[in-house]
Amino acid sequence: MNVIVEREKGLLELERRIEELRAATTSQSVDMSSDIRALEEKYAQIQHEIFSSMSPWQKVHMARHPNRPTTLDYLAQFARFDELHGDRHFRDDPSIVGGFALLGTRSVMAIGEQRGRDTKENLRRNFGMPSPEGYRKVRRLAHLASRLGLPIVTFVDTKGADPGIASEEHAQSEAIASCLYEFTQARVPVVAVVIGEGGSGGALALSIADRLIMLEHSYYSVATPEGCAAILWSDAGKAEEAAARLKLTAQDLQGFGIVDEIVPEPLGGAHRDAAGSVARVLGSVESSLRQLSALPTAELLEARYRKYRRIGAWHAERLEAIGDNL
Amino acid sequence: MPTPEWLRRRRSKNQNDGAALWTRCVKCAEVLYRPDLAANLWVCTKCGYHFRMNAFDRISTIVDNDFVEIGNEVQSGDPLEWVDKKSYPAKLAADRENSQLGEGVVCGCGTLTGRDVALGVMDFHFRGGTMGTVVGERITMLLEEARKRRIPCIIFTASGGARMEEGMLALMQMAKTTAAVARFMDDGNLFVTVLTDPTSGGVSASFAFQSDVIVAEPKAMIGFAGRRVIEQTIRQKLPDQFQTAEFLLEKGHVDMVVDRHDLKAALGRILEYAAAEPVAAGSDR
Numbered sequence: 017m018n019v020i021v022e023r024e025k026g027l028l029e030l031e032r033r034i035e036e037l038r039a040a041t042t043s044q045s046v047d048m049s050s051d052i053r054a055l056e057e058k059y060a061q062i063q064h065e066i067f068s069s070m071s072p073w074q075k076v077h078m079a080r081h082p083n084r085p086t087t088l089d090y091l092a093q094f095a096r097f098d099e100l101h102g103d104r105h106f107r108d109d110p111s112i113v114g115g116f117a118l119l120g121t122r123s124v125m126a127i128g129e130q131r132g133r134d135t136k137e138n139l140r141r142n143f144g145m146p147s148p149e150g151y152r153k154v155r156r157l158a159h160l161a162s163r164l165g166l167p168i169v170t171f172v173d174t175k176g177a178d179p180g181i182a183s184e185e186h187a188q189s190e191a192i193a194s195c196l197y198e199f200t201q202a203r204v205p206v207v208a209v210v211i212g213e214g215g216s217g218g219a220l221a222l223s224i225a226d227r228l229i230m231l232e233h234s235y236y237s238v239a240t241p242e243g244c245a246a247i248l249w250s251d252a253g254k255a256e257e258a259a260a261r262l263k264l265t266a267q268d269l270q271g272f273g274i275v276d277e278i279v280p281e282p283l284g285g286a287h288r289d290a291a292g293s294v295a296r297v298l299g300s301v302e303s304s305l306r307q308l309s310a311l312p313t314a315e316l317l318e319a320r321y322r323k324y325r326r327i328g329a330w331h332a333e334r335l336e337a338i339g340d341n342l
Numbered sequence: 343m344p345t346p347e348w349l350r351r352r353r354s355k356n357q358n359d360g361a362a363l364w365t366r367c368v369k370c371a372e373v374l375y376r377p378d379l380a381a382n383l384w385v386c387t388k389c390g391y392h393f394r395m396n397a398f399d400r401i402s403t404i405v406d407n408d409f410v411e412i413g414n415e416v417q418s419g420d421p422l423e424w425v426d427k428k429s430y431p432a433k434l435a436a437d438r439e440n441s442q443l444g445e446g447v448v449c450g451c452g453t454l455t456g457r458d459v460a461l462g463v464m465d466f467h468f469r470g471g472t473m474g475t476v477v478g479e480r481i482t483m484l485l486e487e488a489r490k491r492r493i494p495c496i497i498f499t500a501s502g503g504a505r506m507e508e509g510m511l512a513l514m515q516m517a518k519t520t521a522a523v524a525r526f527m528d529d530g531n532l533f534v535t536v537l538t539d540p541t542s543g544g545v546s547a548s549f550a551f552q553s554d555v556i557v558a559e560p561k562a563m564i565g566f567a568g569r570r571v572i573e574q575t576i577r578q579k580l581p582d583q584f585q586t587a588e589f590l591l592e593k594g595h596v597d598m599v600v601d602r603h604d605l606k607a608a609l610g611r612i613l614e615y616a617a618a619e620p621v622a623a624g625s626d627r
């Protein structure tokens with residue numbers, strides 16, 4: 017059960033009642049304005065209580081909200097998108113969507129992880145958990161973009177790579193490892209956006225980038241809180257505790273220097289104004305691409321190497337040593 | 343040349359102090375005399391099970407004689423200030439005590455059948471071989487050194503994946519090591535990985551499977567997702583051979599499965615081929 021969906025229920029009920037009163041005011045010409053005002057104040061107060069300071073666990077649930085904009089919602093607001101399919105070896109994985117796109121007037125390669133927006137679509141898209149075929153499609157499209165000189169824009173939204181028998185038989189490790197390799201070497205600007213869930217290596221495969229953007233209430237973690245709790249304590253029920261310890265919010269990760277930019281969401285989450293949220297993200301992506309495209313390729317690759325080279329070398333003396341060695 | 347004294351001293355306690363002279367094979371339950379087991383490269387004398395090796399035991403079976411460590415000075419911290427039943431620094435201290443290692447990988451340079459080689463050896467006895475910032479940093483330093491010296495690099499993997507207690511900083515080591523691997527390989531250098539029991543998660547999905555030649559030890563469990571996770575997901579028991587080195591060989595994921603007794607010679611031949619020098623007729627080392 018999604019804790020955000022639960023907490024929203026009272027608010028949605030209030031919204032409905034305010035609407036009813038407004039309708040009554042117009043149709044029956046009775047003055048309900050003071051009742052409406054009272055309800056609106058109550059609404060604003062509850063909304064503030066729920067959303068102005070969210071715990072990491074609540075943010076995880078916001079990231080998983082069934083109405084939260086998905087990769088396809090972002091692609092729909094590009095000026096144009098032509099999907100490319102398949103890994104050229106075995107099949108087309110529907111949990112990855114990618115292809116040529118126009119962002120404003122700029123040609124780019126857009127690639128994202130796609131979860132379903134209802135149960136039926138979730139089954140088809142494997143809940144947004146890519147198989148090796150999906151990662152091989154990502155690698156193919158990234159390689160194509162690098163060869164053609166098209167910047168790469170990725171959308172990250174997955175609990176993680178698919179952990180099934182077929183995925184192991186088809187070398188999930190190698191598929192992800194090859195993706196990572198491709199993105200470290202891509203000779204074009206790469207901008208990655210974590211729009212919902214950033215779960216483990218399955219998310220990293222699409223997010224080695226010159227600029228990593230996160231939505232305010234998305235999360236990015238070494239493992240899902242459930243996965244972490246299962247690994248460390250053999251108890252997925254302790255996921256809320258894991259979420260608190262993992263430092264997985266966009267705000268925590270900006271503090272570690274892993275995230276470059278946080279895009280704010282409307283009060284109540286990105287789904288409360290989907291079109292506006294998507295537009296804000298795409299605006300950030302465009303300005304990042306403008307800056308990155310000004311860099312010569314060699315400088316871009318050097319900066320990308322240094323960016324990752326520094327992560328985790330958090331002792332001050334180590335940082336200096338790395339600076340000298342490069 | 344014999345193994346130098348410092349390397350002999352750093353091998354596992356079992357060989358040195360005689361405290362526990364007997365051990366039981368985890369596969370066939372045979373009771374084994376430890377000095378015999380050590381002399382047999384930690385391979386069960388009855389069933390051939392390959393025990394998980396201590397990093398310095400491994401190094402002494404691979405290098406010709408001396409071994410110069412790289413990155414030993416890089417030590418763990420506690421970036422997330424992690425506490426569960428114990429604090430993360432307390433867990434690290436306990437593993438340092440038990441494994442006699444500073445962290446989960448030992449890196450350095452030596453020679454193998456006379457050729458210079460950069461060698462990294464992960465050790466499952468330290469935090470399950472998990473990759474945190476120190477493991478990622480040491481492996482990156484090793485690859486950068488090998489690139490600078492234009493020598494081949496061999497990494498023995500043994501890992502449960504990324505280290506949870508370092509959170510995203512641990513996950514990012516997959517990106518960091520990959521970037522170092524890519525620079526090293528793009529310069530035309532040879533990269534070999536030897537996958538030992540177990541190799542999974544963030545290590546298998548990064549440098550373990552990015553090499554030119556992938557060797558695996560017999561019966562080693564190798565995969566992306568852990569066996570338990572898969573069984574919980576599909577709600578059924580997996581066949582015994584699933585994710586073994588032999589299974590991966592059949593599926594085409596690894597180049598060869600090599601018994602520990604033949605490993606050094608096999609690696610020596612790979613280095614020799616890659617050096618592309620004339621090979622004397624009839625020579626197979």
Ligand SMILES: [Zn+2]
Binds near residue numbers: 386
């Ligand atoms: Zn045995």
